[in-house]
Amino acid sequence: MSKNILVGQSGGPTAVINGSLYGVITKGFEMPQIDHVYGMVNGIEGFLHGQMMDMQTLIKDGTLPLVKTTPGAYLGSCRYKLPEDLADPVYPELFTRFEEHEIEAVFYIGGNDSMDTVSKLSRYAAQHESPIRFIGIPKTIDNDLVMTDHTPGFGSAAKYVASTVREIAVDASVYDNKPSVTIVEIMGRHAGWLTAASALARMFKGDNPVLIYLPETAFHPETFLAQVRRALETTTNLVVCISEGIHDNTGTFICEYANDVGTDTFGHKMLTGSGKYLENLVKETLGIKVRSVELNVSQRCSSACLSRTDLQEAILAGSYGVERAMEGATGVMITFERKEGDSYEMTPGTADVTKICNEEKTVPADWITPDGSDVTEAFLNYARPLIQGQVEVPQKDGLPYFAFRNGK
């Protein structure tokens, strides 16, 4: 009888989600008590349809080193929510499959919704006295998981946002004899961590982005216009960063002012267009040159701005998860605790996944300035260590080279 582990990825990808996969795989290969490392293809949904692969393939075809720095989810992802009712027949179906493949532990790399999956599977296992362990490996560019200092995926996304906003600010200032406003729309539905990271782009006091708006505070278009007017008095080429999720004090998203808004499979509103709406508003009100830039998916898949710190922690989250599972841990998510003091040091740990899933950690109110248009030094001190270090991504023919499933 063999002892195997199973790993899957779920939800939106990040630039380092495959770093965690790499951590699980390499630790799995390293531990003598583990025979096989299997991967779910397209998460729990694909696994239910029998889609899985032996991760040994990556050794055979030589792509394991490439996986570490490949954006997206190497194993494929899904957006599949398990039923709330643990008596649903999908649970015994899943556990039969786990047992068929002699799975000792399951690692699920994802955000809130994925932690919900880990919570349900571990609770079902407890109810039915199954010895299978379930471990959540956190990833999200949104940094909105509770009970951890931060989440792998955020550091690289933050580095991308800060680098790109700095470049956009330089680009915006070439006609520095003519006033202009550039509005940069950044991902983040309810949590403004990534938008806040744009503050790292500043090279000197008063540098762009001068105004930063998070979804943690209500957004008032009139206040915004007044703040833009005031900022233009000292900054000719103003850069404003906004979260896609900014909303007014009634909870109406600013993008809804202009658009019909669809919903995704979880019922989340699909946000786009706050930047475009505000571009038109400023243009019509102030009559100056305005443009908007939506940073879009590169925030979560750019390999050019990988944070070495982030990638190392993503790998650690995976390998540490395997170690803890082999010691018997289950129903937990891997967390990071920051050591007090001047130097940056993280200790990995675990926390009850049921207390994490479906919760959302937002930027603390006292890290946002009272007028709601900036973040404080405390946020900068928190975020700066997370973007440190560069990663050399394998290149071929002048471009980053990535791993693909199916040997393509």
Next chain:
Amino acid sequence: MSKNILVGQSGGPTAVINGSLYGVITKGFEMPQIDHVYGMVNGIEGFLHGQMMDMQTLIKDGTLPLVKTTPGAYLGSCRYKLPEDLADPVYPELFTRFEEHEIEAVFYIGGNDSMDTVSKLSRYAAQHESPIRFIGIPKTIDNDLVMTDHTPGFGSAAKYVASTVREIAVDASVYDNKPSVTIVEIMGRHAGWLTAASALARMFKGDNPVLIYLPETAFHPETFLAQVRRALETTTNLVVCISEGIHDNTGTFICEYANDVGTDTFGHKMLTGSGKYLENLVKETLGIKVRSVELNVSQRCSSACLSRTDLQEAILAGSYGVERAMEGATGVMITFERKEGDSYEMTPGTADVTKICNEEKTVPADWITPDGSDVTEAFLNYARPLIQGQVEVPQKDGLPYFAFRNGK
């Protein structure tokens, strides 16, 4: 009496336009017959208002090495067209200023409109027997200048486009059990060079982007929809790259189907929204998941994807321009000629700027497939050498560090 040179930047910036500035400055400092290198601040328009600086400042404040890899136009740019009538009083005004500062040669780094400025100033000089030389240093991400193999600025933008499209394709394929279409909108009003560069993103035969549409051929929404349908038969997560300037056979831009379109100061139409329009069209017609991504200004200002080949050539264009001017050349633009054969080799040269300005080099018809939805191997062979090599950009606090005027 001192002998000085003057350099300016104009038009939209690129990631390596400051490389050419660096080339002019360092060659100017190196040549014993040149006393001062002056910079126009905000191009010819700023110079007319007396805005200039002594480039020696960059040595004093230590920022010269940073300038080389700083995106944007370090000296500031302008969009100012000199009058067609060489009898206009602006010409003697400019030449009086040139003479006041004992300028021997003027270097103007820019695209078509900037070459028009060089043409007019050199023609005025010839008419009035002024010994001042005028040299155009080419830059444009659009690669649309004639009489040169390619233009500095294109290689880095092409590398950014190809890298980013490859990452977007990876990101788009994580839900590879559900069909989707991702439409990527790329800069290029009339010339599709940059959109064509997205073909470099392919890692294997049939890889994304499967469909590529340039403004060189008429775009038919119905044909497009049929091609998308067919492509989806073999590619679950389809990536389509379109130029912002795609238009139908009556010349109407696709973005005009949905939007009011403004014009810039040169009367060029301001294009945005073709991607969004087609996103909605595909969504409504095929009823599957569709998203659009506008690559936006990062195409011209990303320092993360600098091509070493491009940067070296940008510097060479500047330094070679100074050498030629000191030998007496005027009214010319620096060009590159490709050596026939397997290895990539470029020879710098010069061409009559009056034959270049206001012309536009588009992608040759035989480099586009007959069905108008792809580029040929000949284009790939042309473009691939231009994106080779990486550049290490100076870093500080985890982010690229740039040079700023005014010591900020």
